[in-house]
Amino acid sequence: MSTILISGTNRGLGLELTRQYANDGWRVYACCREPAKAPELTSIAAASGGLVTVHALDTSNAEQRQALAAENNSEYEQ
Numbered sequence: 529m530s531t532i533l534i535s536g537t538n539r540g541l542g543l544e545l546t547r548q549y550a551n552d553g554w555r556v557y558a559c560c561r562e563p564a565k566a567p568e569l570t571s572i573a574a575a576s577g578g579l580v581t582v583h584a585l586d587t588s589n590a591e592q593r594q595a596l597a598a599e600n601n602s603e604y605e606q
């Protein structure tokens with residue numbers, strides 16, 4: 529399965545790319561700064577059957593970038 533990480537998925541191009549990649553069957557790591565304030569994204573993830581997962585990420589925050597990478601490295605190692 530093809531996989532993509534997209535930032536800024538709460539609105540605009542990021543949200544639409546998330547919708548279209550999920551519709552095409554991609555595994556989408558959908559990132560945004562405040563997932564709790566992203567209802568449309570949350571709905572897409574809920575309806576995706578696990579293809580889309582939502583992650584908190586401010587791309588300017590090195591700690592958040594590293595935490596997300598570590599979280600998903602462990603997912604691949606399982």
Ligand SMILES: NC(=O)c1ccc[n+]([C@@H]2O[C@H](COP(=O)([O-])OP(=O)(O)OC[C@H]3O[C@@H](n4cnc5c(N)ncnc54)[C@H](OP(=O)(O)O)[C@@H]3O)[C@@H](O)[C@H]2O)c1
Pocket residue numbers: 535536537538539540541542560561562585586587588
């Ligand atoms: N729309 C176009 O036609 C077009 C064409 C060519 C290029 N672009 C470029 O493509 C990008 C997206 O366009 P858009 O129209 O979708 O813009 P948009 O509606 O303004 O959305 C920008 C997104 O980026 C997020 N964001 C900003 N700073 C961030 C950070 N530090 N960490 C994580 N997320 C951050 C915003 O999150 P928050 O909601 O939290 O602020 C929002 O989700 C922009 O760089 C734009 O210049 C757009």
